[in-house]
Amino acid sequence: MDFTPVRRVNAYEQIVEQIEQGVATGELRAGDRLPGERRLMETFSVSRATVREAMRVLHATGLVDSRPGDPRGPVVLPFSPEVLEGPLLRMTRQEGASRAELLQFRLVVDGQAALLAAIHHREADLDQIDAAVRGLAELADAEEIDPAEFGTRLQGFHEAIRRASGNRLLEACGSAVGGALTELAQRRLETEVNRGLRVHRSADDAAALAERIRTGDTAGAQLAATSNIYRYYRDILTDDERAALEPMSGAVSDLGL
Amino acid sequence: MDFTPVRRVNAYEQIVEQIEQGVATGELRAGDRLPGERRLMETFSVSRATVREAMRVLHATGLVDSRPGDPRGPVVLPFSPEVLEGPLLRMTRQEGASRAELLQFRLVVDGQAALLAAIHHREADLDQIDAAVRGLAELADAEEIDPAEFGTRLQGFHEAIRRASGNRLLEACGSAVGGALTELAQRRLETEVNRGLRVHRSADDAAALAERIRTGDTAGAQLAATSNIYRYYRDILTDDERAALEPMSGAVSDLGL
């Protein structure tokens, strides 16, 4: 007979698992309310400290939220892509992944998102993308350019494309890794001497990409997306990092850059 | 003047943030030890219950681990891709993403991983991949086929390719989404009538993919990877799901399947 290693299972973990289970099976759905802590300590027959520990990890994993004083009790949350962002950020900061890997991953995700967006090119999605493009152009033509604001809008533009891809996993991973990358690039834009030129070029690139998506140019959209992003970050890369990324975004040369 | 919304920050959250900060800045590195709970409650001047809640969320996010009785205190963990798996699994179960999206995402990730693996084709990585291929073939030729074991080894084969890609983000996302998908496909393989045929075909496909990676056939490796995976799951998809995925894995027809 074969034994299985014993699994230490703390009391609070059992509570977490039971509630996670409830969410997984659909028994608990987003918006549902859990009993208050005092009630839970009775149903699980544990102390309040234990149910609180369970609530803390459920809150940390984005499953529930609670407010003091709310007699309806903790609420079950809908899934949010933000829960992916934390782990991905950690991965970069804790040497789980280098900047080159991060950027490479983003090229893959956002390139694919652009491709899928070009396949679908649904009207509602295109409107969203165009709105984002107009927002970028408007800001680029302004007298004084706020780097942080431009970064936010550029982020929103990519966000719109990912949404148009129709794949929420791409959407979540893209925004997560995008958030991690902007943390690296933000300072660059702030200290940029020729800020106007760079901003204008980014806005133009965005418009060109949007056009490719609109016309259903799948391959072109993918190439434009990857090369746009690569060019945006190229200056802050070391030679080694560039060498690692060139093969992936063969797009760069294809567009004559 | 513009006000910023107040942010309720609980005591335990401050502890979590401080320790997360320490890990982010490199002040705390994997393997380092934190003071025991009784010491922490003094340095943060909070009660033990509060530091315990903080430790629970740090544990839930995979940052630290602790064992009762260990006088060295909680240990800081290295990053592990597994922390991504939880959120991704939740995403599928909580209608954050459909099966089709999940599979599409995997086609992108594992396709790209195969492509990158073919670019590098480092000898050490190839050895790992070949070992996995041999493991599959050996199992496919066995008298009695254990479906669970075959699933595990197939998983290991893809794992080896992702590792060979040199991108730990692809590796992490791939294994996470792979884990989520096998949960769906495992039962299928167990009830499969013509199990032997399917297993043999999968083993052969894996060998062909490995060969393309070895010879540096980048495009071929990517096509083989995506079409292998797609074919593996095709039977459990609905017509709608197939229609959504066909455009992405144009690979299927290219290989004459």
Add this chain to the structure above:
DNA sequence: GACCCGATGCTGGCCGGACCAGTATCCCTT
């Protein structure tokens, strides 16, 4: 001298009770 073994002082796990600052509700006042 080498080895075994138990006492001891630590660790985290869990409990019960308590107090506080908020919030929602209901009932009473105007």
Add this chain to the structure above:
DNA sequence: AAGGGATACTGGTCCGGCCAGCATCGGGTC
């Protein structure tokens, strides 16, 4: 009918305590 408090809750935090398990070290045995 509208306003405004008392009230009964909520979660947030603290305290002090007990327990089981791990490490270490010292005292014993062979």
